[in-house]
Amino acid sequence: MVKEELANRPDNTAFTQQRLPAWQPMLSAGIVIPGFVIIGLAFIGIGVALFVTSQSIQLLELDYTGVEQTSPCFKCSDPNAKNCMCELTFSTDTLFKGPVFFYYGLSNYFQNYRSYGVSKDDDQLSGNLDNFKSPSDTCAPYEYDRNNKPFVPCGAVANSLFNDTFKLYQIVNGAKKVVPLDGKGISWWTDYNIKYRNPAVTPLKNAFNGTVKPLYWSKPAYELDPSDPANNGFINQDFLVWMRRAALPDFRKLYRRITDGDYAEGLPAGNYSLQIAYNYPVLSFEGRKKVVFSNVSWMGGKNEFLGIAYLVIGSLCVVMSVVMLIVYAKFKFPEEE
């Protein structure tokens, strides 16, 4: 009866009365100052580790665009030069610790350009034969050639595949000794094993019947590495590396690793010669090309920024905690007297 009479009575629960037990973060000096000190010290620790690691990474960059006339590649920078080869020599004073990663780098090259990024056909690249015959229209204008034959692989990204090749020699007593370059596993494991697939046709060449190679390519996709079927066609490592578009206009991409034979420990001090097949034109749009030798650590390549940033922020925290302590001491203690 009573219950019925008070039918409108709201539930007296902590939730409806907004009285749920609540934790109010009280930022008192006793918590904030030690907190800042701890965070600051931790950051300084991380910063030191990052900085030291970064410092220990050796890095060698060689621009071979051939802008200056003195550059050995100057002759190749002429757009009319065909199959131009140039040779770059460099020397290291100390052992370049292995495993050495061999990158090529491009500057002022916008792989992140919007319409460029769209211009590819993922289904075609995953080995779908239907898309061989009729590529996705995102590939336009690198979809069909003048004779209406489909480009395989289609699209601007594939079309602009970087096609300079490098050979590295160590000059030992005047003679060139080939430094073996390892091209395996330089792309993402998932790209190589899952995302990109050659069509299940043997020989691979047959799958490409009725298609043409991309406009800028010198050889069709099934001849990218005829020697190794596991590195041919769409699962060619260089191709995969290129297809993963760089985030920023100045980027480097992994070309090879030096892990084998005498060079497993790294590049010994000495003179080296880099033989470059100069094909890729970048000068016209003020791009630059370079090769980069670097060894890597747990934090990847050389980057001093992060270590310094941690050190700065960590120090800032410590300084702030000291300032707060002073403020606290000045304003709090007299009050308590």
Add this chain to the structure above:
Amino acid sequence: LKISQRAREKDLRNLASNLPYEGLEKGKQPNRYFPGNAIKTTKYTLLLFIPMNLFEQFHRLANIYFVGLAILNFVPVVNAFQPEVALIPICVILCLTALKDAWEDFRRYQSDRKLNNTPCLIYSRKEKQFVERRWKDVRVGDFVRVVCNEIVPADLLLLHTSDPSGVCHIETSNLDGETNLKLRRTMSGLCISHPVFEPESFNSVVVCEKPNNNLNHFKCYAEKPDKEKVGAGIESLLLRGCTVRNTDHAVGFVVYAGHETKSMLNNNGPRYKRSKLERKLNINVFFCVILLFTMCLIGALGHFLWLQALPVVPPFLVPDSNGHLDSPSLSGFYMFFTMIILLQVLIPISLYVSIELVKIGQIFFITNDIDLYDEDTDSRVQCKALNITEDLGQIEYIFSDKTGTLTENKMVFRRCSIMGTEYPHKENGKPLSSCYSTFHWVSHSCSSSSQKIDPYLDFFLALAICNTVVVSMATAQRQRVSPGSLHRIFTFWQRKPKRNRTISEDSVTEGDDFNPPVKTEEPGDINGLQTCSLYAPSQCNMPATTSDNLSYEAESPDEAALVYAAKAYGFTLLARTHDSVTVRLPSGEDLVFEVLDTLTFDPIRKRMSILVRHPITKKFVLYTKGADYAIMELLGTPYAGIQKNIAADTQHHLDCYAKEGLRTLCFTKKIVSDKMYESWLVNRRRALAAIDNREELVMDTAVQLETNLSLLGATGIEDRLQESVPDTIVALREAGIQVWVLTGDKPETAVNIGYACRLLEDEDLVINMSTVFQLTCTSILDCTLEEVRRYSEDPRNVDTTQDISLVIDGRTLTMALSSDLQDRFVDLAKRCRSVLCCRVTPLQKSRVVKVVREKLKVMTLAVGDGANDVNMIQAADIGIGISGQEGMQAVMASDFAISRFRHLKKLLLVHGHWCYTRLANMIIYFFYKNVAYVNLLFWYQFFCGFSGTAMIDYWLMIFFNLFFTSVPPIMFGIMDNDVSAEMLLGVPELYRMGQGCNSISCYIFTHLGLFWFSTFWVSMLDAFYQSLVCFFIPYLAYQDSDIDVFTFGTPLNTISLFTILLHLSIEIKAWTVIHWVIILGSVVLYFIVTLAYSGLCITCNPPSNPYWILQSQMADPMFYLICILTTVVALLPRYHKCYPPCPFNVPLSVLQSSFFMN
């Protein structure tokens, strides 16, 4: 069609009975132009729902904007990746709204169908009896019979009732929520055959006015075949939706049906008010649009310059299919639109939906607050306006009614003055001191042949008779046969509180112990009045009557109090019918007075009279009661000589009563001669039949009769202050709110109540403004203003706490509000701490509110309980109705309905503050969130040739706004407790945060960072700073590496999530379980969804292909190091905000200590 249009538009309608035309085709029906009784309240039809609903939804500008953006995605030149995806959010929002609308419309359809198919009785000529039909079959001109406890199907002109005197009681709770019974009487003079009513014999033409929505007004006349006109008003109209009570059956003639009925014309749904915050919000949205356009312009220009700087076409520039490249300027132009598509998230599409959700949540908590629940009436606070909750937190002026709002409006009879002698009446006092003059009584009433009528007897008779109180037997009262679902359907508007006007007898009863009738002189009394206490008569011969079962239903509590008081002295009102009133005298004798006419109360005359024929003397006697000033000037001199003394003494007593805060009424009597009555009756009849100016004419006749009255005495009725009214007023005032009281009472009563509820303090300087001359008013205003200015500028008065209060009466107020004095009045009122307006009319109340609101540009709140407060409630920014003793009209018109005045304190100080700060903070957070996130994309444009590339997967971007970061702000908007309820109640000054910057205290609170605009800009700056940090730290960390586009975007997205959520976490002042669950849940959801998405999506969603990206990132320690560093740096200014000069803790702790020290 045109004819019917014209017939409906005409000012007067001629309605004839349908019966002679029964069975004829439609074209021959006399009332064919008027709509039928079927109603349709649905907005849409099944077929046209989608176009109509879309049309409706596109009235909201934001929806058009978002649809326009979605369409822009389909324009090829903007290069949108997946234009369909852009449709998803707007479609979801449109669909949700459409579903909500469809559901509401379906509910309306169902209730319509149910109503239309309710059975009712319509007279059929063929069958010569009332036959059962459906409501929808009722037409204008039909005769409808309604039986007891049935709901009236259409507006009926009452022609016949089962009651021999032709009255019928109705309950209008379905219409206006008032549960008292109202009396309706059949149209008099139509010669309706009795006891059996023959509809077929009805041959008059009913002429009535055009339908209108005034529930208390109706005029019509019936023209008989012999051209005689009989008038009728609202007292003969049964309104659709009312319930017939206490009457076996009633028959009426349908005058309005369906949508033309008064109840349907009143049913125009909830009012839409736009809150102040919402108006500010639009400014902010506009700012965001400008920001968006600026960013897009920068993008377009950048793209143009970038293209311009390229010497040749590089391999990464993709020409169109013809191998042709657009010129840089054209590409730049197109890029503008691509940028809009890319950065569109800047205008938060979900903001409006979120605000609505937050308001629903806030209303849930307000209505569920147990402190705002009143056990006596079993009613919660009701929120009728759904979108102005946050306005509760910004109120600067409160306008309050007095009676029923500040006071209980439970009237208790306290004292009376009879023939110039003052008698107290102690409520519930055991040895009840009653005012009863035995000698006179015994000597005169028993010897009823005596020609001299005793004034004491007359006084109590007037008390018992001169009212409109309906007597109902307690047992027979309010028995609902089958309340059924119809009641529920009819209560469209409000949840009706369980409230009964019936005043229980024990509030003013005398108990059983009758004291011997002895008159004693009491020397020591309150106001130096000569007082004699009298005791209730011993009634040895009191017959065993049913009087204990009597229950009085009064339209105003004063009347009930008077009738109970009369009963306490033995004058028991036994029955009241249309034309008679029965009173039992203390001697046990029942007197039946023939009621010749009732001159009802109106606010202009401020009195009511009843004209009866005395059963013994057979004389016409007019008893009048009314406000003292409305009576005193009408006094004549029948008791020549002593009358003047009596009037002066009574006036003295009245003044004393008023000083005590009692409500006063004067009672008079007048013997009307037969001749005078006859001549007056002619006028009266003519006035009643008039259709033009009927009210004025009727009132004029009343004034004609109410002259030369002889004073019997006066009563003082106490209206107690409601519980904790002084506390509430003090707290509201401390909160920086100015409280004005607008009352119809006399200045003395009002000032007294003002002191009692601490509106006025003893040390206050009270300025009294009361004049009848415009010039005096002007000079008083000028002088006072000058004085007040000088006073406030005087350096000596800086520290004094004396405040100024203004008391102004209705007449002066009218002058002060005239256009030339308005500014001066407002200026003066602004400087006063409190303002008391007495003797104001409802229109003046709303005028005061409007003037203050417009002149001072402040947020106003009006609170009242009666029909006279409706204007004021509607004029204010927020109208609050108190569901009290005076019916539900104020509640119906209000935005919020509370049951006690003290609830206002928590409603404003706690809920108002919370709603405002929560919503304001949430909105600011929403803008911040979107700007911070979208700017990441913008900064990236500087590194991709302004080409509109997004480095974050498109779906993840949509999810980010839709799922990962949408729930926390909503939770924040509903549940955040920046300051606890106890603190808000204890330190009312905290309320000032919500008010605009118009006081010194505001200066302090601006520093609290809650002041809207500064906070908005600070947040925008913060958003820019955070987005810069969130973009450039990863940028610098990944510079010169082999990172690819979407791998670069993943840490950015993750950092944004952490920053945005942690930013909110810093804003959250109190963490409950729900907070933890939602914040942590959002983070977990982000990782689960993103991991699943990038684990399953192998070739989907080109060009991003997020396949395995987050997985590979999470295996890289650099990812975590970058995330930690960036989040910390991005939030560093916010940490800083919390310490050392933590804006919240320092002043709050100061306030806190002062609070606890008190």
